[in-house]
Amino acid sequence: DQQVKQNSPSLSVQEGRISILNCDYTNSMFDYFLWYKKYPAEGPTFLISISSIKDKNEDGRFTVFLNKSAKHLSLHIVPSQPGDSAVYFCAASASNNDMRFGAGTRLTVKP
Amino acid sequence: KAGVTQTPRYLIKTRGQQVTLSCSPISGHRSVSWYQQTPGQGLQFLFEYFSETQRNKGNFPGRFSGRQFSNSRSEMNVSTLELGDSALYLCASSSSTGVPPDTQYFGPGTRLTVL
Numbered sequence: 001d002q003q004v005k006q007n008s009p010s011l012s013v014q015e016g017r018i019s020i021l022n023c024d025y026t027n028s029m030f031d032y033f034l035w036y037k038k039y040p041a042e043g044p045t046f047l048i049s050i051s052s053i054k055d056k057n058e059d060g061r062f063t064v065f066l067n068k069s070a071k072h073l074s075l076h077i078v079p080s081q082p083g084d085s086a087v088y089f090c091a092a093s094a095s096n097n098d099m100r101f102g103a104g105t106r107l108t109v110k111p
Numbered sequence: 112k113a114g115v116t117q118t119p120r121y122l123i124k125t126r127g128q129q130v131t132l133s134c135s136p137i138s139g140h141r142s143v144s145w146y147q148q149t150p151g152q153g154l155q156f157l158f159e160y161f162s163e164t165q166r167n168k169g170n171f172p173g174r175f176s177g178r179q180f181s182n183s184r185s186e187m188n189v190s191t192l193e194l195g196d197s198a199l200y201l202c203a204s205s206s207s208t209g210v211p212p213d214t215q216y217f218g219p220g221t222r223l224t225v226l
Contacts, residue, residue, distance in 0.1 A: 004153075006153070034214070036217075041219070042219055043115070043201055043203075043217030043218050043219050043220055044154070044201070044217045045217065046214050046215070046216065049214065089153060089154060091154075098156070098159070098167045099144070099156065099215065100156060101146070101153045101154035101155075101156070102153050103152060103153035104153050104154075
């Protein structure tokens with residue numbers, strides 16, 4: 001059962017523009033959400049997270065927005081850089097630490 | 112601090128064989144989770160171990176099993192391998208301090224190919 005869905009398998013943006021990656025979830029028990037970035041031949045690395053008590057969390061060029069009523073979160077990267085090209089995974093966790101991941105979105109930032 | 116290490120990095124097996132993968136977590140981390148990554152399926156949760164006990168389990172058949180040792184190192188075993196088991200197997204560790212949830216730190220993965 002796909003409790004976390006990333007419906008866009010790929011996204012291509014121009015360098016300097018905004019990248020918006022989307023994620024939807026179905027389990028209302030999820031209370032913590034994370035984004036991971038994965039380069040080829042490496043494990044995913046933690047990027048940014050947000051608790052369900054917040055609707056926005058910002059870290060430099062990366063901002064995550066959470067819309068609990070819509071069960072939707074998004075990751076904004078501004079400005080996008082070629083080094084941001086990677087696969088981005090959305091993850092969600094309930095308080096039991098059982099974390100579920102989406103299928104990933106491959107972001108390509110073109111110079 | 113050294114990161115999460117996984118051995119071996121690459122493995123080729125044939126159908127029907129069994130395989131054991133190893134994961135050493137970050138020092139001090141007590142929780143180890145295993146994931147299977149296949150194209151288009153993202154990271155599928157296999158199981159999580161904490162203090163040598165399986166704490167959470169995903170929806171995988173009993174051919175997939177694991178264990179954790181007293182030093183928090185973990186092993187994953189897959190018996191009677193099938194072609195569909197070909198995937199990247201990722202291990203992640205977290206400190207699991209009780210403030211949920213902890214950020215998971217991933218190893219580089221073991222690429223398993225079943226012929």
